[in-house]
Amino acid sequence: MNEQQQSHNKIYSCFFMDLYEDEVLLPNNKKSTRIYIEHPGAAAVLPITNNHKVLLIKQFRYPIHKVTIEIPAGKKDSPDESGLDCVTRELEEETGYQAKRYEKFIDIHNCLGYSNELIELFFAYDIYPVDNPIESDDDEFIEYFICDQEEVEHLLKTNKITDAKTIIALQEYLRRYRT
Incomplete structure (x- = not known):
């Protein structure tokens, strides 16, 4: 059920978050893109x-x-x-x-x-x-x-x-x- 990270790219950064676009390998061996925010909490x-x-x-x-x-x-x-x-x-x-x-x-x-x-x-x-x-x-x-x-x-x-x-x-x- 896990996804495996294939690439990891920071596309934006500011004082309270970083925005990433990652390519992942899905459990069915297809690739997908994940865009997400990394936050300090x-x-x-x-x-x-x-x-x-x-x-x-x-x-x-x-x-x-x-x-x-x-x-x-x-x-x-x-x-x-x-x-x-x-x-x-x-x-x-x-x-x-x-x-x-x-x-x-x-x-x-x-x-x-x-x-x-x-x-x-x-x-x-x-x-x-x-x-x-x-x-x-x-x-x-x-x-x-x-x-x-x-x-x-x-x-x-x-x-x-x-x-x-x-x-x-x-x-x-x-x-x-x-x-």
Whole structure:
């Protein structure tokens, strides 16, 4: 069932990904072309307050030309950066909050048909605002808001959230904390 790489060509590179075009030998001995993104990885975090509410963010996503509702997330600065270091930084950059405790709960490949990107998902507990937070990136315009369980369920049921990592995190949150 495996495919054997016959050639490997980088066709584009930028600060957060490399694009490759490879020729592969299929199990039936025919050749095919595979175009895919190589990504350093990412991490995302669902911040949870002491009273089990969650902090979500809104931001404009150019590829779909919409403002989306998501959990804080970001790419790793390098493939060697830990998921915990990444979410700690991203939570503070995107919301001005930190947490007393973090728990990793799953790894996901969100688009494995064309990318190797692996996202590590975390919960952040006992969140609190930081006095002098890390400044957000110059090209990011993010708003945050806090939701209770009922609001989370409504956002999911009405398809207001379409981001896969956020849906996974919120479904796990509801499974654990539904009252």
